[in-house]
Amino acid sequence: MSFERPWLAQYPERVPAQIDVDEFPSVVAVLESAIENYRDRPAFANLGKTLTYAEIDQLSAQFAAYLLGELKLKKGDRVAIMMPNCLQYPIATFGVLRAGLTVVNTNPMYTARELRHQLVDSGASVIFVLDNFAHTVQEVIGDTQVKQVITTGLGDMLGFPKGSIVNFVLKYIKKMVPEYDLPGAIRFRDALALGQRHTLPTVDIEPNDIAFLQYTGGTTGVAKGAMLTHRNMVANMQQAAAWVGTNVRMGEEVIITALPLYHIFALTANGLVFMKFGGLNHMITNPRDMKAFVKELKSVRFTAITGVNTLFNGLLNTPGFDEVDFSGLHLTLGGGMAVQRSVAERWKQVTGSTLVEAYGLTESAPAACINPMDLVDYNGAIGLPIPSTDACVKDENGNAMPQGEVGELCLRGPQIMKGYWKRPEETAAAIDADGWLHTGDMARMDEKGFFYIVDRKKDMILVSGFNVYPNEVEDVIAMMPGVLEVAAVGVPDDKSGEAVKVVIVKKDPSLTAEQVKAHARENLTGYKHPRYVEFRTELPKTNVGKILRRELRDAPATH
Template sequence: MLAQLHEYQNLDQFISSACQTYGDKDAFTSVGKTLSFAQVDTLAEQLAGYFYGQGLRAGDRIAIQLPNVNQYPIVVYAAFKLGLVVVNTNPLYTPREMLHQFNDSGAKALVILSDLYPKLDIILAETQIEQVISTGAADLLLDSSDPVAEHCVTWHQALAQGQGQYYPRSSAQLDDVAVLQYTGGTTGVSKGAQLTHKNLIANSLQTKEAFGDRYDDTSEIFICPLPLYHIYAFTLSILINTASGNHSVLIPNPRDLDAFVKAIKPFRFTSFAGINTLFVGLCATKEFTQLDFSSLRLTLSGGAALTTTAASAWVKVTGCSISEGYGLSETSPVVTLNQPGKEQIGTVGLPLRDTEVELWDENDKAVADGESGQIVVRGPQVMKGYWNRPEETAKALTADGYFKTGDVGIRLANSAIKVVDRLKDMIIVSGFNVYPNEVEDVLVSHPAVFEAAVIGKADERTGEAVHAFITIKQDVDEQELQAFCREQLTNYKVPKHIHILEELPKSTVGKILRRELRDEA
């Protein structure tokens, strides 16, 4: 593994060599438009020229706030060509969430979906962003686009200005930061996991190897409904598939199941990535069950626990088993994966090559076989640390390189890992992390709310749902508070239920006891 890793100096070499090797082959399809690897590389060259002409230099951060459109990989590859650091940003973020991420990362440039510009306009003056490119889903279908605002250039303007523009090729080294992947924390403040060129190349090579003979170079048609700003889809589609010369079919809105089915129907797709809720939804959609699955040989699940019900339904409908894996933003992301075709449902499989997984007790000592302990990970995919947060980094990374995940697991007799609990209070809603402190901070900023505690409760549709418990200063109803939350939080973070109590359970020192609320919920 390490010998193969050191064939590349950085991600620019990793990606550009593939684009040249597989030039005429289909690379990405979205909203009815397919681009070849050569076309993607040419557009990335033009965009890199534009960025350099606007003063961006190696190490500068560039935020991307786009759904799954073809522009996404083009921007990423342009950033890699220059040695810029990519800041993946959720398109569903509210202005408040955008402001934190842009300022924390120190982003100098932003590529944003045109429809999202009104949210940006609210906070742009409070950021360090100097360059904004606004693009629409149809920009790669049309030859021109209308300007959006005086602070922006359009996609086509940027490409025109960058065409033929000189720029120095990236000299980034393997240990340099390539991506800031934002994730929540126990403090509730989203922080950037520093993923290096080495982290991402290594995890691409490790994960591809774990796919085994169900994944082939140059012949895969890979359905990618998961958002590219999430590290799971980013590594799969933008890195692994491109490096392998494979075709990624990007789905901008997987919640629209009818449009989803229509988008993938023309393809004899061979591989598919999803999460539990998506598998359940698709298997209950008649039009999906009528598709041709004769070529499907690899289905991957991550981000949330895969249920036996979902796994069984998928096999019944498609004839293909689901390989569940486990990973985190801090591990680029994959740590373990079930061997395709030999899955042990209920586990997350075996560690990838060159990946050490241990289970530790509260004193950071390994537990006996069969006992539960905190999952800790060491390997080439483990992040460099948290961006500008040395104290948080020190808590998460040990001196000898183990990352403390905060998840609790058991190693089974066959060495497979089973995730059984979480040490931290994080809630996972449809594969997305929700941190209670962030939701609590928003709730208590409402004038009627005195105190708030937020927990996750099992939910048949989304895996977990956000439940809030509050005490109040004055009368207020659940709908008003949910509307207030929607103004400041992405939809999946908004409490599904808000319970008003006389008082919240507390310890002798006044700390709110979420665990007691979880037991009662």
């Protein structure tokens, strides 16, 4: 049976149907090419300090030499990096990769339980951690295979005297560095100095070597490590670069990196794609401090920004954001969760840039579908499958569904992970015999090949046998001017099996549940109406700002 690809006809000019996966054999080869082409250009900036590609080259080589020469790590060994966005992150990550080792990206906000699981499961032998989070490492290290801890202060790469001041303020004034005791730990700067004593050997890195163990699925029980190979990462970088790069000025782009680089979205879209372009990643360490974030945006003439819906919504609701200089901004990419129409429309109004929605998963490194970059207005779709990517919608029995029908979105392409680390059964459940990754997202495709996510399979609410998709309910409620944020979940109900509940953070303190219900009645069919309306001061979120519907579902229903 021939496979139809209606989306190819919608591709913007100059975007190829296929990419060259073999142009770079590894992520390291991409870095080396960027260093050669853009040596003296700025590569990463944070807290007022900028490192050039040449400096990243030198420092990451020192770190790689330390790992191989001093710690005697062997090819394929795992190194955990527990860092927010700071200059140490790219140095360490590229150092680990250049040494032929695997990066285990670790969320610094992890609890001891989560960290223990990830370190034990990955078998990491080294962890590199920011001082602020070292107390969590202290709590679990005895249960793990970690042989060496490397620590650093946020100010360590900022130079004197600024670095010392930053470290002093964080520890003694803001009290953000809890005491810890990790005997045998080494400071990052000392590790770099030791690395200088060794020559970095030539390391043979194969395309199928694992570059990143990227943990995912914490919402469905235990987190699993997606094995993302050098080939997976290079493929996705090539795909995304071909898609977004049609109006890029090589060596001149400045991208705002507010999502953490340890998260797959920023890692590939910002870290790798913009490195290929010779761009500057302007890293925001704490995007939750919206006032400071907006102040920083005012000091940078940026050309691109990536984010999730909650980040864009937060910026739009922060005083002073409308005074930022958007004259250079030509790329706004939203992913990680559904972008709401109300947010996309306001973003366009304030910045003049279309918020282009993309879709991906950790398991696909992550990009799979992106809207055309020449999109004039928000269209509610996750876009078209990107070059060298196939997508289809399947029913419960794995049969392809006709256009317009809702089923599970399935993906195939060179960016799809090798599998889950040490979990063959789970890998077989996720990737079928024909190589299709089953995403767990319910979607439909229109006649032009645009895909629309209706919701997560597991978030779907079943009211009297009717499917209610939380995204749709949230979109409608978010249109109300008095609503800052909203989440819709299903709660058990004796009559209808489940009922719809919305949890709202108010923008207008006088907003009432009755007003919300009245608005829903005007815009939604009966079974989709929220039966319960709850107001909270904030919604539970993941580290990148995805709303945790699961936590809201588990809370008792209130009227």
